[in-house]
Amino acid sequence: MDDVTEELLQSAAWRKATRSGEAGDCIEVAPLGDGQVGLRDSDHPEKAPYVFSPSVWAAFIDGAKKGEFDF
Template identity: 45%
Template sequence: MAERFDNGIPADRLSGAEWRKASYSGAYGNCVEVAPLSSGEIAMRNSRFPTGPALVYTRAEMAAFLAGAKDGEFDDVLG
């Protein structure tokens, strides 16, 4: 059975996670980072706080979020 991760897990407990951030990230590291997990899920953390917490999403959840972001559904939060 695949390992299951809980949301809010300390990011440093995700051993083997290879974190990456977008090339659009600012010079001060103020960006989110993502890492695919062996379970098939995707972890996300704040790059300013690399030890956690990390939020863990299914591939379907991440795909839905990315599709919405690309479609402009969240543009209003930047106000």
């Protein structure tokens, strides 16, 4: 999170999946510039998000699409 400032996190376009509904238990993602992606708990947006590099985020998305994280 070296290049990510508090101002950038506050102004980020956070969004959650449309399938998450309104029951809570959701995460939100936002592009943070330079290809970085933020990930946070929608119930606690005041807490620091996880910030991923472009390559780590791409690897996660690829794995998710392939079902590598299915339980």
